[in-house]
Amino acid sequence: MPEDWEAGGFGIYLHWPFCQAKCPYCDFNSHVARSVDEPRWRAAFLSEIDRHAAETPGRVVKSIFFGGGTPSLMDPETVAAILDRIRLRWPQANDLEVTLEANPGSVESGRFRAYFDAGVSRVSMGMQAMNDRDLQRLGRIHTVKEAMDAFDIAKSVFQRVSFDLIYARQDQSVADWRAELSQALDLAVDHLSLYQLTIEDGTAFGDRYRLGKLRGLPDEDAAAAMYDATQELTAAAGYHAYEVSNHCRPGAESRHNSLYWRYGDYVGIGPGAHGRLTLDGQRQATEAIRMPNAWLEAADVGNGDKGRTPLSREDQATEFLLMGLRLADGIDLTRYENLAQHPLNPDAVDHLQDMGMIETSGQRLWTTDRGRLLLNTVIATLLE
Incomplete structure (x- = not known):
């Protein structure tokens, strides 16, 4: 009988923790360093790959993702050595996807061609805004022109290019966002990631917000209208x-992200990287040492x-629900029941259906447009 993780597949996440500057909204594990001993970092990544491979022999790798930080600051030689x-x-799967995150300020034509030659098949670019004032407010070190130039380079090298934008920014109206x-x-190739600005504790924006100095953020109604405009x-x-x-x-x-949302297994390598690994029938949450130098010394x-933390079946069922309901096609109820050892509360399901928040068909359950807007409420109700 196949193990649960096989329904989502197996992938590898590699975290490059270095950036040219720290963005004020960012709560990722990213650090500004004057210099990086890249041969030593390369050797550490290769050693960690060997260690994880010894635990998971024969698994077919479906996707590889270089995240950060700013992986487009990595020497192409390092990317090539890791992929080799x-x-x-x-x-590897025949349709293996290898994604590398890039910031427009670090894009060079020769470097991108070298990433492609190494085996990278997809680039995800952090544009974040399309006017210079807002890019400055977001702490981005690139201009709109640099972003456009970088995007042109990426498109000339890779068939698959995604980029990110943040909305509900300071002083942004619904008309501005539309x-x-x-x-x-008009510019996009095949994929866009569109995030509502969230103010996270422990970030520069979080500190400013707490002191009342982050002015001009849209209210809830305006943010919801921007979400609706996004869907439309x-x-x-x-x-x-x-x-x-x-x-x-x-x-x-x-x-790669679909593998997370479909609750597959993945190896997490690099400072602060998280993973989910099923070993000897037990799924575990893995976490790497967070601080770059401490991770490097340990690796x-x-x-x-x-x-590593063993996950109970109830923990796994909860994670499966949290991840799967983010997807338009939702979750397989049989898989939930197999993990939790019990079905979802039928009263909660009926209530949310009556409210127009979810729909079901056969063994699938998914959120409606309205339900996705209130996803935390839907999940909390189902888990009661």
């Missing part, structure tokens, strides 16, 4: 909202993990 080692250690998104859709404009342009914040042309879904001597 992964090819050596695991079999105009900006229309421009983005992307659908009209032929971009399917396959996940809460992600839109694509048919067949251009991010395979040098054979293990960059901070720790």
Whole structure:
């Protein structure tokens, strides 16, 4: 009988923690460093790949994702060495997707061609805004012109290019966002990630917000109107909202992120990287040491993990629900029941259906447009 993770597949996430500057809204594990000993980092990544491969022999790698930080600051030689080692250690799917995140300020034509030659097949670019004032407010070090130039380079090298935009920014009206998104859709290749600005604790924006110094943020009604405009404009342009914040042309879904949402297994390598691994029938949450130098020293001597936590079946069912309901096609109820060892509360399901928040058909349950807007409420009700 197949293990649960096989329904989602197996992938590898690699975290490059370095950036040229720290953005004030960012709560990812990213650090500004004056210099990076890249040969030493390369050796540490290769050692960690070997360690994880020894635990998961024969698994077919469906996707590889270089995240960060700013992976487009990596030497192409490092990317090539990592991909060569992964090819050596695991079999790969015929349609393997290899994504690399890039910031427009770090894009060079020769470097992108070298990433492509190494085996990268898809680029995800952090544009974030399409006017210079807002880029400055977001702490981005690139201009709109640099972003456009970088995007042109990416399109000339890769068939699959995605980019990110943040909306509900300071002093942004619904009309502003509609105009900006229309421009983005004219440019887009096959995929857009469109995120509402969230103010996270522990970020510079979080500190400013707490002190009342982050002014001009749209209220809830304006933010909801921007979300509605996002759904309307992307659908009209032929971009399917396959996940809460992600839109694509048919067949251009991010395979790696879909692996997370479909609750597959994945190895997490690099400072602070998280993973989910099923070993000897037990799914575990893995986490690497967070601080770059501490991770590097630990990986040098054979293990960059901070720790591993066995997940109970109830934990797994909850994670499956949290991830799967982000997707337009929702979750398989049989899979939920197999994990939880009990069905979802039928009263909660009926109540949410009556409210127009979810729909069901056979063994599938998914959120409606309205339900996705209130996803945390839907999940909380189902888990009561």
